[in-house]
Amino acid sequence: MRIWLPPALLSALLYALSAGMPVLEPLFQWVQPDKQNVIYERESFLFLLQNHLMLVVISALVGTLAAVAGGIFATRPSGRDFLPLVSQIASIGQTFPPVAVLALAVPVLGFGEAPILVALILYGLLPILRNTLAGLEGVDATVRQAALGMGMSPVQVLLQVELPLAGRVILAGIRTSVTINIATAAIGSTIGARTLGDPVIAGLVNGNTAYVLQGAILIGLLALTVDSLFEAVERVWDRRFLPQTAS
Amino acid sequence: MIELKNVTRRFGDAVAVDRINLTVETGEVCVLVGSSGCGKSTTLRMINRLLPHSEGEILVDGKDVTAMNPEQLRLNMGYVIQGTGLFPHWTVARNIAMVPQLLKWPRERIDERVHELLTLLDLDPAAHASKYPQQLSGGQAQRVGVARALAANPNILLMDEPFGALDAITRENLQQEMLRIQTQLRKTTVFVTHDIDEALRLATRIAVMDRGRIVQHDTPENILRRPASDFVENLIGKQDRGLKLMSLRTVRDLMETYPQPRQPEPGTDGLKEEDSLRVALSIMLWQNWNQVPVFSADGEETGTITRERIIQEGA
Numbered sequence: 001m002r003i004w005l006p007p008a009l010l011s012a013l014l015y016a017l018s019a020g021m022p023v024l025e026p027l028f029q030w031v032q033p034d035k036q037n038v039i040y041e042r043e044s045f046l047f048l049l050q051n052h053l054m055l056v057v058i059s060a061l062v063g064t065l066a067a068v069a070g071g072i073f074a075t076r077p078s079g080r081d082f083l084p085l086v087s088q089i090a091s092i093g094q095t096f097p098p099v100a101v102l103a104l105a106v107p108v109l110g111f112g113e114a115p116i117l118v119a120l121i122l123y124g125l126l127p128i129l130r131n132t133l134a135g136l137e138g139v140d141a142t143v144r145q146a147a148l149g150m151g152m153s154p155v156q157v158l159l160q161v162e163l164p165l166a167g168r169v170i171l172a173g174i175r176t177s178v179t180i181n182i183a184t185a186a187i188g189s190t191i192g193a194r195t196l197g198d199p200v201i202a203g204l205v206n207g208n209t210a211y212v213l214q215g216a217i218l219i220g221l222l223a224l225t226v227d228s229l230f231e232a233v234e235r236v237w238d239r240r241f242l243p244q245t246a247s
Numbered sequence: 248m249i250e251l252k253n254v255t256r257r258f259g260d261a262v263a264v265d266r267i268n269l270t271v272e273t274g275e276v277c278v279l280v281g282s283s284g285c286g287k288s289t290t291l292r293m294i295n296r297l298l299p300h301s302e303g304e305i306l307v308d309g310k311d312v313t314a315m316n317p318e319q320l321r322l323n324m325g326y327v328i329q330g331t332g333l334f335p336h337w338t339v340a341r342n343i344a345m346v347p348q349l350l351k352w353p354r355e356r357i358d359e360r361v362h363e364l365l366t367l368l369d370l371d372p373a374a375h376a377s378k379y380p381q382q383l384s385g386g387q388a389q390r391v392g393v394a395r396a397l398a399a400n401p402n403i404l405l406m407d408e409p410f411g412a413l414d415a416i417t418r419e420n421l422q423q424e425m426l427r428i429q430t431q432l433r434k435t436t437v438f439v440t441h442d443i444d445e446a447l448r449l450a451t452r453i454a455v456m457d458r459g460r461i462v463q464h465d466t467p468e469n470i471l472r473r474p475a476s477d478f479v480e481n482l483i484g485k486q487d488r489g490l491k492l493m494s495l496r497t498v499r500d501l502m503e504t505y506p507q508p509r510q511p512e513p514g515t516d517g518l519k520e521e522d523s524l525r526v527a528l529s530i531m532l533w534q535n536w537n538q539v540p541v542f543s544a545d546g547e548e549t550g551t552i553t554r555e556r557i558i559q560e561g562a
Binding site: 140142143145146147148149150151152153156161164165241 | 297320321322331345346396405
């Protein structure tokens with residue numbers, strides 16, 4: 001149970017801060033003495049948190065499905081011709097800044113949640129795809145050969161041998177992707193999506209550092225919470241599939 | 248029984264296996280031997296259809312393998328490879344249980360079988376069943392590999408340089424183990440190796456391969472006595488052919504048997520009936536003995552053997 005303690009504590013802290021930000025008013029008054037209004041009130045922090053999280057979760061789910069499916073396809077005998085192409089896309093795609101994806105998506109999809117969702121999915125897909133390829137390619141060839149030679153069907157080899165062995169690496173890819181996307185989702189505020197980036201943008205526009213801080217703290221805390229959740233999941237995974245290496 | 252008829256395998260333009268004909272009788276150990284790249288592993292993998300053959304026919308118990316479902320075919324063929332290919336995320340017990348599980352045996356029967364196989368391969372079930380492959384030594388891991396191949400009691404055993412990566416002592420132990428298991432189980436075995444000594448030791452018949460062809464297919468003794476070509480002669484080594492012949496025969500062949508087995512005096516040194524003549528001669532030379540008592544497996548003194556006899560008739 002101790003594994004789950006850090007994410008539980010962090011989520012409690014995140015929730016408490018989102019719900020009770022006004023309590024910290026004196027602190028922010030000290031940061032920004034020249035403004036009357038130092039707590040962002042246009043939208044509740046809980047609502048922004050919820051919306052932000054939803055964007056990240058949806059993009060992570062869609063991205064994971066697409067990336068793992070793509071990775072599996074590119075490592076099957078029938079799709080192996082595409083392997084160099086797919087792994088190149090995975091590498092080149094990451095050099096593309098997310099703001100550029102947004103700029104390209106807005107003319108097509110308009111303002112709001114849709115373009116940021118597209119950007120998050122595309123951008124989040126790449127680390128997962130890269131890790132899926134690395135994980136599946138990293139499975140010892142003799143293990144695969146033995147599995148086939150002993151009479152497993154290709155699907156059984158994939159589900160019982162390759163995915164459990166590659167899963168840890170794929171999971172690490174999802175972790176990277178989600179962490180990056182929590183930060184990237186905040187940019188969505190510039191094109192009208194409601195996220196924890198809202199107070200940051202508003203603060204920058206009005207010269208109100210207190211707003212910027214509130215948004216930034218919550219985004220940072222959300223990233224930490226989710227990361228510690230992944231840490232816990234990875235430990236549980238190790239116990240389940242790699243018990244000899246788990247401490 | 249496995250029959251290969253005019254089997255050819257091409258990789259692009261290169262011919263890896265060139266119109267080979269080979270029959271492996273039921274219960275015999277056929278060893279494919281040759282230098283690397285001679286097509287011996289390719290031949291083995293065509294038998295369980297890990298590689299398709301380009302031409303010719305492969306029959307297992309009279310049935311064409313291409314007509315069978317590849318998974319069904321392989322489930323009835325134990326497969327042991329170099330480097331074991333054990334599943335690192337499964338325990339030893341689950342690794343061995345793999346094929347029975349695919350065949351949907353009931354739980355108790357699988358557990359019983361795993362226990363039986365670990366014991367057969369001289370591994371303590373209590374100590375090893377719940378270990379992971381990384382926690383085993385190379386020799387233990389390959390024993391588990393053999394146990395896994397035998398799990399569902401297949402008729403056929405395919406072994407692709409199974410002991411190639413092991414040190415000399417472990418390899419010899421496992422070869423001995425294999426001979427012992429083979430006398431019990433009599434599996435139709437195709438065994439690939441590049442080590443001619445291993446081939447001479449384990450084979451009922453050896454197929455020597457060179458550049459995709461079988462250059463000689465015969466018993467170990469005939470291969471040594473009448474090598475078909477210079478290639479075979481080089482492979483077996485001209486110089487110590489005599490000693491190699493002696494290692495094919497056992498003390499039992501040349502000993503003088505007593506009419507009645509005797510109870511040996513405690514502390515008497517001697518040879519065992521199943522020791523090879525080569526070992527016998529070596530011990531006699533080292534100890535400077537001319538005549539040595541011979542003991543049976545259950546410790547009775549059953550006869551004697553002399554140095555003269557070994558030298559005159561051994562090879």
